[in-house]
Amino acid sequence: MKKIVIAIDGFSSTGKSTIAKRIAEKLNYIYVDTGAMYRAVTYFALENNFIGDDFFYSEKLVENLDQISITFKYNDIKGFAEVYLNEKNIESNIRTLRVSQFVSPVATLSKVRRKLVEQQQLMGKDKGIVMDGRDIGTVVFPDAELKIFMTASAETRAKRRYKELLERGHNLSYDDVLENVTTRDRIDSTRKDSPLLKAEEAIEIDNSNLTIEEQLDRILDLANHNISK
Numbered sequence: 001m002k003k004i005v006i007a008i009d010g011f012s013s014t015g016k017s018t019i020a021k022r023i024a025e026k027l028n029y030i031y032v033d034t035g036a037m038y039r040a041v042t043y044f045a046l047e048n049n050f051i052g053d054d055f056f057y058s059e060k061l062v063e064n065l066d067q068i069s070i071t072f073k074y075n076d077i078k079g080f081a082e083v084y085l086n087e088k089n090i091e092s093n094i095r096t097l098r099v100s101q102f103v104s105p106v107a108t109l110s111k112v113r114r115k116l117v118e119q120q121q122l123m124g125k126d127k128g129i130v131m132d133g134r135d136i137g138t139v140v141f142p143d144a145e146l147k148i149f150m151t152a153s154a155e156t157r158a159k160r161r162y163k164e165l166l167e168r169g170h171n172l173s174y175d176d177v178l179e180n181v182t183t184r185d186r187i188d189s190t191r192k193d194s195p196l197l198k199a200e201e202a203i204e205i206d207n208s209n210l211t212i213e214e215q216l217d218r219i220l221d222l223a224n225h226n227i228s229k
Contacts, residue, residue: 003029003128004226005143006219007136010150011196012100012184013157014207016132019150019215021080024130026220032072032123034133034140035103036083037116039094040070042103044085051102062111070119097165097172100180104187107134113193134188137199145226147202148219154182156208 006029008020017033024031041061045051050061072081073089082091093099106112113135120140124131131140137147158178165172188196198204203222207215 002227002229003126004145004223005124005127005141006130006146006148006223007141007144007199007202008130008132008148008150009134009137009196009199009202010132010148011152011157012181012188013161014150014152015160015212015215016150018212019219020130020132022212022216023219023223026216027128027130027223030123030129031081032120032129032131033081033083034116034120034131034136036072036094037070037119038103038107038112039099040083040085040090041065041068041112041116042099042106043090043094044068045106046099046102051106056105058109061106062109065111065115068115070116092168095168097170097177097180100184104184104191108187108191108193110193134196135194137202138197139194142199146223147199148222149198149202149204151204151206152208154178154185157181 006023008016010016017035020033021031023029042051045061048064050057050064067086069086071084073084074081082089083094084090117140120131123129124141133140137144137149155178158174158181161181162172162174162177165177205215205218
């Protein structure tokens with residue numbers, strides 16, 4: 001059967017990863033969470049004191065990029081692939097508001113993006129892949145057969161993210177989460193290198209009022225249509 005590349009882009013906390021995982025599972029495709037890759041680099045920067053509340057030693061981070069090895073290993077019990085940094089499982093470490101606060105500045109660095117884009121393109125060279133992020137349909141796979149752009153209001157996305165973090169045991173306020181969401185939107189959309197843009201041929205899905213199942217059905221219909229061409 002013909003295989004395609006499915007590129008899912010969009011704003012933070014639109015549920016890109018959740019829907020991408022489900023699509024990959026339904027189609028028996030490989031799923032790659034590119035946002036987790038940028039979070040892994042950010043976690044590395046935080047652990048090595050290259051970035052903090054009032055400093056960012058970006059040159060130091062770039063100088064140490066060859067010390068970063070990011071892999072995904074499937075967890076049979078949890079049912080999804082977890083992120084490893086230099087053979088250490090950091091799946092829970094990268095899903096914090098602290099990492100979220102710094103991931104956008106790290107992602108603006110051209111050399112960081114270049115390193116990760118090269119890895120992402122290698123992952124999808126044989127197609128049969130679902131990849132989500134900020135520049136998948138515009139930079140990583142500009143020739144992807146199916147491009148989706150997901151959006152929702154900042155308030156809706158902040159509520160989702162706030163609930164998720166509370167369930168993980170984090171003690172924080174909704175206002176802090178909303179500020180983080182809007183700040184990331186601004187940085188992601190205005191950075192010079194690969195800004196968050198909707199690809200010309202991408203199909204926009206505003207999921208503010210859509211269930212996961214409704215989104216899944218719509219994207220699967222689009223995918224199957226492209227596969228059958």
